[in-house]
Amino acid sequence: MSDTPFIARGFHAKRANAAPNRLPPGQYETRDFPVLSAGPTPHTPLSKWDFTILDSSGTSLRWTWDELQALPHDTPTVDIHCVTKWSKFDTRWEGISVDTLFDAARAKGMADGAFIVAFCDGGYTTNLPFSDVTGGKAWVAFGYDGAPLPPEHGGPARLLVPHLYFWKSAKWVRGLRILQRDAPGFWEQLGYHDRGDPWREQRYQGDP
């Protein structure tokens, strides 16, 4: 990275940044909700849907759709940041805190880890530090803006980890695998960052 950025001749901000403290570096605000997916949108019927937490000893805990719905719901309103440069403010979600799921797993004797990998319908995976999905920072979300989450946005359920770039908020999530060692997921194996903090602009492998 060159330390002194190259000044683009004749380039000026087109509009004032109305929310400088909410927009991470290199991002712009959009009012749309763009869709980015690497393949076709999976369509798993709720009767065949379940959510599983697995730990490194092989113990697992599984919820059906109805069992998951019976857990206490959260309704976070958060800003989201996509690595393709758009950010969207004040998005309204409904889901289950990952803390609630891990509490149930611990009650069953399952061990915490240092990392997790989220796995999904369609084969997508993404890796996250355990500490990034606990402590009120992550949800399994199935509602968006007062309605069921649409399939192209990850419905019936997606992971929601709004403080990291949005590819970490895995669409069509079906479970979390608890790991002691980091194991790169889908985009991470293809050159994207293992953590993906938008405020540090951790877009690609090798970014600080």
Added chain:
Amino acid sequence: MSSGIRATPEVTLERAAAPTRLEWRVATVVSVRAETRHARTLVLDVPQWPGHRAGQHVDVRLVAEDGYQAQRSYSIASAPESPTLELTIERLEDGEVSPYLCDVLQPGDGVELRGPIGGYFVWEVTLAGPLLLVAGGSGIVPLMSMLRHRALAADASRARSPVRLLYSARTADDLIYASELARLGSAPDVRIEYTLTRSAPADWTGYNRRIDRPLLEEVAWPASEGTRAFVCGPTPLVEQVANLLVEFGYDPLRVRTERFGPTGS
């Protein structure tokens, strides 16, 4: 759980060396080419460009004198074999970066970029088997890199990867690369079909509607094990085409997509 836990030494060993950072490079504009009323190609000389695969993109960064910066991603249009890197930019009227790249940037100017980025929406001629490309609007750009790459391959390789392109645009004037596509489409094993969704000239012989099931059934390869599909365009088009291809029996892992824009039309 301690929040201080981070990658263990074993992880570091598995990743043999620290990954190389994608560095920002100042490319020089060699020439510019108007493609349509709304799209322009930048021909760039990029120092120490590491090379790319067809389908990948770059990040472009514009920094103003007051430090304000804007970044956007653009697909690479040129073949990996090309000595220059070409980006085709569609000018978005309310955009911040594309009007600069289309209207302000001139030959001799520098522009900052880093890449190549993306490793899933990529195709190489060594992946033998029928190839289906479906483009909506400027979604043709990464597919053009694939077509150009294929055209430069040896005859035997091309014969093993026959290609069909279905290209949807609003009007005939919005078709990017029209004359080059006409040339490429005259080659054996290349079939190109167009559909215009808004208006078509009186003598138009292509399709004249949004891509629907009968249209895609007519153009797409029948589903078979080795067929690969790449679909790039606005979200509603990509959703429609990818869903249909899976219904036709395409392997979802061989239907690769790049979407731009929000849901809904």
